[in-house]
Amino acid sequence: MENTLLTGLNLGAYQLKNRIIMAPLTRMRSKDMIPNSMNAEYYAQRASAGLIITEATQITQQGQGYPMTPGIYSAAQIDGWKKVTDAVHEKGGLIFTQLWHVGRMSHSSHQPDYGLPVAPSAVKPAGKTFTSEWNMVPFETPRALELAEITGIVNDYEKAAINAKAAGFDGIELHAANGYLIQQFLQDKTNLRQDEYGGNIANKSRLLFEVLDKLVAVWGADKVGIRLSPFGTTNDSFDPDSYPAFVYVVKELAKYNLAYLHMIRHRAEELTDELVAEKEQALWNLYPGTMIAADGFTIEQATAYVQTGKASAIAFGRYYISNPDLAERIAANAELNHYDRETFYGGNEKGYTDYTFINS
Ligand SMILES: Cc1cc2nc3c(=O)[nH]c(=O)nc-3n(C[C@H](O)[C@H](O)[C@H](O)COP(=O)(O)O)c2cc1C
Structure with a gap:
């Protein structure tokens, strides 16, 4: 019998050829x-994924937190991404870009005029x-x-969404996960504000929805996805007290008819709260639309997840680093x-475009 991961999927405006997503x-x-x-070649090699979601892409220099991560705010960057999207389309692939502002997860050396990174509140990671x-x-405060x-940042997201269209992307994903700016606003431990962006849950999620409204206005809801990590521990992000905020956000997202909701699942071994799995399931049950799940999936687990309807599709991260033809490998x-962790970040073709294909 054909593996369920290899069946087509209606995702917003698109019909995906399979349910294997490049995270x-x-x-x-x-x-x-x-x-x-070289970036174009890397993504084109992975075009047999049902959908490619690009690496996180900063919307402004202020939104950057690491060396040599691509942006989408200058004409040269738009031209560069056009090479990527053309190469992926030529191979029959679909590609969304992930829009990113790191907030406090940065360092002054990346910032305009070497200023301090910005955040909802002055809380050091x-x-x-x-x-x-x-x-x-060490991180700075x-x-x-x-x-x-804050209005300026909302407008920066809008500009990035417009630029993503000019660059030939098929859609966009709002990066609201992994402890970056949008999540910093959402959670008590990083948001101590007393104005309309802090305090109650509607205020803490205001930035998320103001940004999302702009993205949807530019692209239409059926070409916009969003990524959340309610139980993730990356980047000093886990905040058990913020669970009600995620419940609120997911309920609101359910009204948008987005292309998809992309959820990073919990890693039980890193969390002490025994109820996490139940809470996660309760949260996921609130979302009726297309859902992509990610984090630590083996092929067998991914297949079971999709077969039992827990998620519509699975995003693979590390497997996609080392298996450009992951979909063909699953089929065969x-x-x-x-994968080689040493070559995850930085460097050249080694560990990037030189992983082998089964048919080569
Ligand atoms: C090298 C590396 C880079 C990553 N970069 C991003 C990123 O830019 N945006 C994001 O949302 N997640 C990022 N992640 C998380 C992955 O998308 C994915 O959720 C994670 O690797 C777990 O999935 P896996 O077990 O299939 O690898 C990254 C993970 C790795 C290993």
Whole structure:
């Protein structure tokens, strides 16, 4: 019997050829923050995915948090992405870009005029980060955004959405996961504001929905997705007290008729709350539309998830790093290449475009 992952899927405006999604994967290989022909080759190699979601792509320089991550705010970046989308389309693929503002997960070396990273409130993240020169240093305490600046950020997202159209993308995903700016607003531990962007849940999710409304106005809801990680621990992001905020957000998202909701599932081994699995299931049950699930899926687990209707499709991250032809491999029941963590971030073709295909 054909694996359910290989069946087609109606996702918003598109008919996907399979339910195997390439997860967004930051690879830090875009010199001057401009996508290049090596990036185009990498994505084109993976065009047999039902949908490619690009690496997180900063909407402005202020939204950047790591060296050599691509942006989508300059003419050169739009031209660079056009090479990528053309190459993917030529191979019959579909590609959305993931729009990103890192907020406090940055360092002044990435920022305009070397200013401090910005955030809802001046709360320093635990841990260390990369400077623009690839040195690992402790995070700085970010600067709390002025109320008037927030409108500017909403407009920056809108411009990025318009630029994504010019760059030939098929749609966009709002990165509201992994402890970046949108999630920083959503959660109590990072949002201490007392104005209309803090305090109650409607206020804390105001930025998310203001941005989403702009993206939908540019693209139409059926070409916009959103990624959430209610139980993720990446980037000092987990905040058990914010579960009600996610319940509210998912209920509101259900009204939008988006292309999809993309959920990163919990990693039980990292969380102490025994009820996480139940809470997660309760949250997922609130969403009636197309859902993509991600995080730690084996092919067998992914197949079971889709077969039992827990998710419509599965996004694979690390498997897609090392298996450009993951869909063909699943179809052929072939062995998967192992990924090399050493080459995840930065560098050149090694560990990027040189993974083998089964038919090569
Ligand atoms: C190298 C690397 C880069 C990543 N970059 C992003 C990113 O840009 N945006 C994002 O939402 N998630 C990012 N993630 C998370 C992945 O999308 C995915 O959720 C994670 O790898 C778990 O899925 P997997 O077990 O299939 O790898 C990244 C993960 C890895 C390993």
